[in-house]
Each structure stands twice: as C-alpha cells, then as structure tokens.
Amino acid sequence: MEVHLIIRGALNHAVKRGLVNRNVALVAHAPKLKAIPKVEPQAWTAQQLQAFMQAAPGHRLFPALWLLASTGMRRSELLGLRWDDIDLRKARVSVNRGLVAVAYELRESRGKTPNSRRSIGLDPTTVRVLQAWRNWQRAERDVAGVKSEDWVFTNSEGKPVHPHSISQTFERIAARAGVPRIRLHDVRHTHGTLLIKAGVPVKVVSERLGHGNPAFTIDTYPHVLPGMQAEAARTFEQLINEARPRSPGRSAGRRTA
Numbered sequence: 001m002e003v004h005l006i007i008r009g010a011l012n013h014a015v016k017r018g019l020v021n022r023n024v025a026l027v028a029h030a031p032k033l034k035a036i037p038k039v040e041p042q043a044w045t046a047q048q049l050q051a052f053m054q055a056a057p058g059h060r061l062f063p064a065l066w067l068l069a070s071t072g073m074r075r076s077e078l079l080g081l082r083w084d085d086i087d088l089r090k091a092r093v094s095v096n097r098g099l100v101a102v103a104y105e106l107r108e109s110r111g112k113t114p115n116s117r118r119s120i121g122l123d124p125t126t127v128r129v130l131q132a133w134r135n136w137q138r139a140e141r142d143v144a145g146v147k148s149e150d151w152v153f154t155n156s157e158g159k160p161v162h163p164h165s166i167s168q169t170f171e172r173i174a175a176r177a178g179v180p181r182i183r184l185h186d187v188r189h190t191h192g193t194l195l196i197k198a199g200v201p202v203k204v205v206s207e208r209l210g211h212g213n214p215a216f217t218i219d220t221y222p223h224v225l226p227g228m229q230a231e232a233a234r235t236f237e238q239l240i241n242e243a244r245p246r247s248p249g250r251s252a253g254r255r256t257a
Contacts, residue, residue, distance in 0.1 A: 041189040041220065048179045049190055055177035061161065061169050063133035064153045067093075068184075070126045072191030072209050075184055076100045076109060077116065079161055081152040088131055091122040095210065101163045116210045192217065196224045 008025040015023050044052070049069060056062045068078050076098030085094045095118050098109040111117055122130075130152075141148060141158060148158035155161055170184045182190075188209065195205045206217040 041223075042180075042182045042186045043190040043193040043223075044179060044182065044186075046194055049187075049194075052174055052177045052179050056173050059169065059173065060156075061153070061166055063129050064161065064166060065170065065173070065187075066129050067126060069187050069191060070123060071120045072188045072195075073120070074098065074116075074188060074210075075163055075166065077111070077210075079151075079153060079163060079166065080108065082150050083134065083152055084150065086130060086152065088127050088134075091124070091127050092119050093122060094119050099160055099163070104162075104164075106160055106162065111210075115212050118207065118210050120208055189221075192221055193224055196221055197227065 008023065011020065011023040011025050014020045053066065053069065056065055059065075064078060067073070068075070071093065073095060077095045080097040080099035081093065081095075085096055087093075095111070095116060098111055098116070100107055100109050137154065140146070140156075144156075146156075146158040148154055149160075151160045153161045153166075155165075167184045170187075171181075174181065192205050192209055195208070196202065202214045202217050206214045209217065211217045211220070
C-alpha cells in the first residue's frame with residue numbers, strides 16, 4: 001500500500017513536469033492495507049511501581065523517572081520541559097512542547113494532540129524531588145562551568161537528555177528491580193490505571209494525561225472497568241443496607257403501676 005502511494009505521487013509529479021503523458025498508477029489497484037495489531041497497554045501495580053522507584057535513587061535520571069510516574073506525561077513531554085514550565089511554589093507543571101528524536105537528532109515538537117498543552121498538579125513529594133534536582137543541577141553547572149539552555153533534565157554536558165537514553169535507563173533499572181517488563185510509555189498507563197482504580201474521576205485523569213476527551217480515556221483503560229464494576233455493586237449494596245429501617249427494640253424498662 002505504501003509503495004503504491006509513493007509511486008503514484010512520483011508519477012503525478014512527473015506528469016506535472018511533462019516528463020510522462022499519464023499516471024499509469026491511477027489505474028492500478030492498490031493492495032488492501034492490513035490492520036496493524038494494537039499494542040495493549042500494560043501497567044504495574046502500586047507495589048511494583050514502588051519497587052522500581054526504590055531501585056532508581058542515585059541515578060542521574062531518577063528525578064525524571066519520578067516526575068514521569070507522578071504525572072503520566074509522555075516521554076517527549078517530559079524531556080521537552082524547561083524550568084520556566086515548572087512553578088514549584090504553586091506545585092504545577094505546564095506542558096508546552098515535546099522533544100523527539102528524528103534520525104537520532106533532537107527536534108522540538110508542538111505535542112501529539114491539541115490537548116497536549118496542559119497544566120498538571122504536583123504532589124508535595126514531587127515538588128521536593130524537583131527542588132533538590134534543581135539545586136544539584138545549578139551546583140553542577142557552577143562547578144563545571146557548563147552553560148545550559150534551561151532544560152529541566154540534562155546530561156553532564158548540560159544538553160537535553162536523549163529519548164533513547166532515558167528508555168535504556170528505564171529498562172536497566174526495571175530489570176534490577178525485578179518487576180514485570182513493560183515499556184517506558186506504560187509508566188504513563190500505570191499512572192492512569194492507578195488513579196482510576198483509586199476512584200479519581202475519569203475527567204480529571206483525562207486532563208492529567210492530555211487526552212482529547214474522557215471517552216478516549218475510558219477506551220484506553222477498559223481493563224480497569226471490570227474491577228470497578230464489582231466495587232460499584234458492593235458500594236450500592238452497602239448504601240441500601242445502611243438505608244434499611246431498623247427493627248424497633250424492646251422497651252428498656254417495665255412500666256410502673
């Protein structure tokens with residue numbers, strides 16, 4: 001299918017330039033495009049995520065991995081952060097751009113979807129992790145005399161962290177932690193899954209993840225719903241039992257003559 005499109009486009013260009021009289025690819029039947037198997041998202045449990053985090057401290061990219069897990073950002077969004085995007089006093093991070101690798105070269109992107117640009121609330125622990133990282137990063141730059149473009153996550157040379165580098169680091173730490181093997185992108189799914197299981201409204205989860213709408217979030221996390229359905233049934237049963245009228249008790253004492 002892709003080869004047919006390329007040939008058809010090339011011949012269209014040739015017709016416009018007068019190199020050929022007609023585009024013979026227009027009468028050719030393009031082969032049917034086979035559906036690409038969908039990659040099912042995987043997620044760690046809270047215990048597995050904690051085990052991974054306990055194996056990560058001491059590594060230069062620990063703050064990046066921590067922020068990734070606590071916000072559910074995409075890899076490109078995480079690496080595209082600048083310090084101007086983070087307000088530690090208000091405990092919020094603004095996602096404004098992405099950083100992707102094209103032929104191994106770093107390029108800035110505007111985001112995967114129109115909803116990619118968003119503001120995400122941070123918990124107190126994450127704020128402390130980022131503050132400690134910023135202080136360490138400043139001290140490193142002062143000592144080494146390294147100039148930086150104010151990227152949040154940098155290598156020892158003050159350059160932005162390469163996407164391949166953080167993925168490889170993630171895989172090595174996960175193997176050392178002994179947790180199930182998942183993709184770095186599945187840490188994002190772990191964030192969403194744990195929040196939905198904890199009863200956080202889907203709309204809030206959708207906003208944190210930068211999804212187009214809550215319906216897309218529900219379609220992305222169908223594996224969470226069966227357990228939530230059972231929990232909802234038990235909650236409803238409890239509500240009905242609590243509302244049931246109690247049987248009148250016996251008189252506390254005898255009447256006097």
